Amino acid sequence: MANSGARLGLFVFVDAFGWELLQRNAFMRDVLPFRCPLGTIFGYSSTCDPTILTGVLPREHGHFSFYRYAPESSPFKLAPLLSLLPASITGRGRVRHHISKWYKRHLHYTGYFQLYSMPFDLLPHFDYTEKKDLYQPGGIINGQPTIFDHLRGRGVPFFLSDWRKGERENLTAADEAVRDGKLRFAYVYLAAMDATLHQYGPESEEGRAHVRWYDAQLRRLLQTAQQHHGEVRMHVFSDHGMTAVTRSSGLMGVINGLGLKFGVDYAAVFDSTLARFWLLNDRARDLIPRTLAGVQDGHIVSDGELRHWGADFPDRQYGDLFFLLNPGVLLCPGHLGLTPLAGMHGYAPEDPDSVAMYTASHAPETPPKRLEDLYGIMRAEADAP
Numbered sequence: 573m574a575n576s577g578a579r580l581g582l583f584v585f586v587d588a589f590g591w592e593l594l595q596r597n598a599f600m601r602d603v604l605p606f607r608c609p610l611g612t613i614f615g616y617s618s619t620c621d622p623t624i625l626t627g628v629l630p631r632e633h634g635h636f637s638f639y640r641y642a643p644e645s646s647p648f649k650l651a652p653l654l655s656l657l658p659a660s661i662t663g664r665g666r667v668r669h670h671i672s673k674w675y676k677r678h679l680h681y682t683g684y685f686q687l688y689s690m691p692f693d694l695l696p697h698f699d700y701t702e703k704k705d706l707y708q709p710g711g712i713i714n715g716q717p718t719i720f721d722h723l724r725g726r727g728v729p730f731f732l733s734d735w736r737k738g739e740r741e742n743l744t745a746a747d748e749a750v751r752d753g754k755l756r757f758a759y760v761y762l763a764a765m766d767a768t769l770h771q772y773g774p775e776s777e778e779g780r781a782h783v784r785w786y787d788a789q790l791r792r793l794l795q796t797a798q799q800h801h802g803e804v805r806m807h808v809f810s811d812h813g814m815t816a817v818t819r820s821s822g823l824m825g826v827i828n829g830l831g832l833k834f835g836v837d838y839a840a841v842f843d844s845t846l847a848r849f850w851l852l853n854d855r856a857r858d859l860i861p862r863t864l865a866g867v868q869d870g871h872i873v874s875d876g877e878l879r880h881w882g883a884d885f886p887d888r889q890y891g892d893l894f895f896l897l898n899p900g901v902l903l904c905p906g907h908l909g910l911t912p913l914a915g916m917h918g919y920a921p922e923d924p925d926s927v928a929m930y931t932a933s934h935a936p937e938t939p940p941k942r943l944e945d946l947y948g949i950m951r952a953e954a955d956a957p
């Protein structure tokens with residue numbers, strides 16, 4: 573189809589493409605001259621992405637981490653039976669992946685679902701939070717509309733990648749979609765560099781090569797979009813950066829060694845950079861904070877920090893007490909992984925390596941400061957005359 577003359581807002585989400593990495597690479601500088609650091613949100617993509625899509629903070633949309641202590645509503649009551657199988661089988665990543673897939677089907681979850689390394693015998697203490705596809709209607713826990721609900725409601729023709737698919741497939745689908753010429757809004761989802769940077773680290777040649785590949789692919793997409801639209805405004809942004817891992821913390825072993833009973837005295841989730849505790853009695857309320865105060869690898873997150881980061885959940889559903897590791901220290905082994913990695917994210921949002929980025933073909937009226945500000949930029953494109 574020939575050029576339709578319409579204006580297209582072309583948004584590209586690149587997981588883990590932080591401000592530091594952008595500074596070190598020339599990535600599309602000539603076509604995306606506007607660039608700025610973009611503050612991230614405390615937590616992982618599971619809380620960053622809902623903030624990008626709704627423009628509200630975690631305490632409002634209700635998304636933070638995947639596991640939350642909820643023994644009465646846990647869908648994993650029978651999971652301990654799996655621990656009767658030999659660990660040599662169930663310990664394998666591929667086997668756990670298949671068990672995750674079975675659970676996802678069985679529970680009719682449409683969101684991103686992975687059991688990770690949560691031990692089977694602990695699963696009945698927990699509920700899983702991301703049950704629904706964030707990008708589809710009703711995907712947000714507390715019911716806030718996303719930018720896509722807005723586009724659907726207004727009947728704006730838009731393209732949205734399938735987050736379950738790989739980058740090549742998503743780029744091919746986007747290329748086909750922009751050739752139609754009738755689109756007003758496009759959201760391209762690219763998430764594979766996150767795995768590259770976890771495996772090789774944020775300063776690796778593999779990371780630089782991935783950035784160069786994005787540069788070539790996205791230039792081509794922009795050119796194609798320009799051939800079929802009167803004007804294309806391109807916006808590329810990320811959810812968080814990536815920090816080089818320098819050492820592992822054995823905090824889980826320290827807590828397991830306290831002689832407290834899981835599910836009676838306390839419950840805990842050991843995310844990759846954050847340990848979250850539910851203190852169920854006075855013994856745990858005394859012993860766990862006292863133990864953590866002596867751990868040099870991180871600090872107990874204050875209520876003031878949680879408020880500032882928008883993660884002060886009114887019912888403390890994600891934990892009574894958060895212990896955040898220092899940048900570069902990986903909680904390993906933990907419930908999200910058992911083996912060391914070269915890069916990790918989920919440290920203090922203010923740490924330079926945590927900071928996300930925003931870059932665009934046109935300077936926005938108000939430059940975005942933190943992830944929630946992207947929503948206003950997307951709304952402006954969606955509502956453009």
Ligand SMILES: [Zn+2]
Nearest residue numbers: 588766770917
């Ligand atoms: Zn990641």
